[in-house]
Amino acid sequence: MAKFFLNINNETREMDVDPNMPLLWVLRDVLGLTGTKFGCGIAQCGCCTVHLEGEAIRSCITPISQAKGKKVVTIEGLSPEGNHPLQVAWVEEDAPQCGYCQAGQVMNAAALLDKNPNPTDQEIIDAMAGNLCRCGTYNRIRKAIKNAAEKGGTGS
């Protein structure tokens, strides 16, 4: 066990945990931020995607020691007002079905648009290939990302 400070959604949080505990479980079980989901635990599904220093990472395989002192943004912090262009586009395109994978999809897409504000269809497919959806909402996710890109995508 060791003490860690993290900046999560613009708030400094302190915790005393095993340095090997993945960031996913620190978020969900220690800090009560359940917006980031557990799907596979081996970075194959993307449900656990958060931003670490602006990069999309899979929090299920990122030990807390790697996030120490860094800036983390989760789905809860992407846009507290709920008006990130991706969130607005996701509603317009009616993307989710069960919804479980969608936070990870949105976080991964947000990182894509931050780097590439006008991605082509193939760039979207390649960037989002790591995010599984069992309900098969892939086509709507593509449309939502293009929709958001047209709105000026990054929300900043």
Added chain:
Amino acid sequence: MKKQINRRDFLKVSSLAGGGIMLGFSLYGCQETPTAPKLPSILPAAEDPNMTYYEVDTFLKIGTNGKISIMSASPEIGQGVKTSLPMLIAEELDVDWKDVKVEQADLDAKYGPQWTGGSTAISRAWEPLRKVGAAARMLLVSAAAEQWQVDVSECKVEKGVVLHEASQQKLSYGELAEAAAKMEAPDRDSIVLKDPKDWKIIGKGKRNVDTPKIVTGKQNFGIDTRVEGMVFASIAKPPVFNSRVKSVDDTEARKVAGVIDIVTIDPGDFNPTMLRAGVAVVAENTWAAIQAKRKLKIEWTEVSDMIASGEEMQEMFVEAIKSKSKPLRKEGNTSEAISNADQVVEATYEIPLLAHAPMEPMNTTVSISDGKVEIWSPCQVPGRGQNFAAQIMEFDQARMERRAKGEETEEDKAAPQEEIIFHITRIGGGFGRRLYADYVADAVYVAKAINKPVQVIWSREDGIRNDYYRMASRHQLKAAIKDGKVTAWHEQISSLNTDYTPGQHFGAHNYPANFVENYQVDFAPIRKHNIPTGALRAPYHNANAIVDSGFMDEVAHAMGKDPVQLRLEILGENPGEFDYDGHGGPKISGLKMKQVIELAAEKGNWGKAPAGRFQGFSAHFTFGGYVALIAEISMPSPTEVKIHKVTSAVHCGTVVNEFGANAQVEGGIIDGIGAAMFGGLTLKDGKIVQSNFHDFQLARQTLAPDEIAVHFVPSDEKPEGLGEMSYPPAQSMIANAIFAATGKRIQKFPIADQLG
């Protein structure tokens, strides 16, 4: 955060300033540049804390400011009932959909049966829920009429406002709610429902009511349940099915920081669909529980009737077909027709075990205190979950029922408290897995053992290796062709069935039944084995469609005929309706099958694929709905399948929610494509080989078609649920398209193993 000056704002500013560009720009200086116009928030406005809701019906409350709260009693798994069923109420209530908010109901007898499954929720709710809305509207109109002292026939309703045109008076539902809530509900048999031509909500597209919460991290699923003082647990499960714990060495497991307790689960005489053996590690957090679980050293008992491998399974199937086949349906004489045929087509299809793998891992949270059991579970059969909990707790269920009805005996009054509260959470996908409440039972077992609130979480590996699988099956077919017609169709099936899910059998009434003179289906189920099988999205049909559509394609090819043309020839000009003994009956309509085949062929440009592209066709009837699909693919290499377009034609009766309906058809197609290409589990030494998404592949963005087109046959018959029906033919269309592209016939799955 990057800030960019938006061109539109830049121009607007400079024109307002009246001057040149320099002036406009200098108003902002260098530090602050204007951003893109702010988008409106997707989150609903905060509710007025002073508003009061009045319960006008069990299913709906009306707020004093006119906000309508509709209870969704059915578990929402992603099939869209939380949006479409409230639409039925809102339509007859005559309110504006934007004034509606939907709340998930707990398990409560007052709502009637609350399970979802088998694509039945919408057809079951079709009349009753519209009557709920209509009855409430009648009460509100009565309340207004009474206040105005006029006759109800003089009143009309427009978007939640009752109007009396003659006197130019109006009252909103918000103003009438309190009075209406006190009135006697009208007799349901007397209620007249709207004419479909007057629908304003049904048949239109309404968006998933929970999307704003889902994309802001505010939507809780079962796994997100957090209860004061809770701990977390994960269960080490038997590597071979039906095995039990012989001994446990938990020394190393207990050393993991955060571990609180270790509990051995003994299923006793409980049925394996209720509770399985295992060893639970209880810890302060999920990760500690999962880490510690891996350090358990468990000896497991030997299992009788163990199937060791897929090869052994196929040998069992071959033997069963030879020696134990019994006809499910037998018309005419297929053997005679086959011996007299000009041409005989033969094929064998092998369908593998398949896991459900819904995105949200299995979980349930349980808190027990003084005979009160509180459960939070992503369960689509909450009644079954409650029943299992009562059995584990050894509660007297008859007493519980009497208490719920207020009919306690003297003995009941003196007996201890026995109460089960079941919170139905939003469910992160099901595909049939959540029909089994084993993941409720094991959490109740652990909670009872440790006397603390606990969330039992299954890892992904647990889920894939402890499923109730789509049963593996073998299908041996023969068709006879004589004088350019299909004169016989004979299918022999063997599959891994289970004793504890009675009534399971392959249907013998799928097309081309009723249309081929000599038709026979034989069945030889294997029941003595240890593999748990059960319902997976479109049970039986998820194999039948692969086999029927694949073999139809083979027969067409042997005859030198186009597969769509052959299907239409077999159906004939005016195909009729026939008895259908199976879920989705009581009838199967040849006409509806013909309609979807023709619609798909028209919209999908059947037979006119551009150069380098190949088309595959499939059509199937599942649970009341008819779906025809065309996949248009190309194959950049012998092992790569690129899907350009899928065209679908669907007959599902009335389309209630146009947006949700499209989504369900699309989703079933993608699921089917993934299952066909990659889906299949293998057995070695009695154990499932696959464990997670690295070796149990699913459809990803890279496989999804460039385009999916969905077309519905217009109908005002009652709606049929769309959660399953596009899945079965989606698997076959791919196999048939690959044949068109390569000449290679796919008869074993997954396809990826067969290519290259």
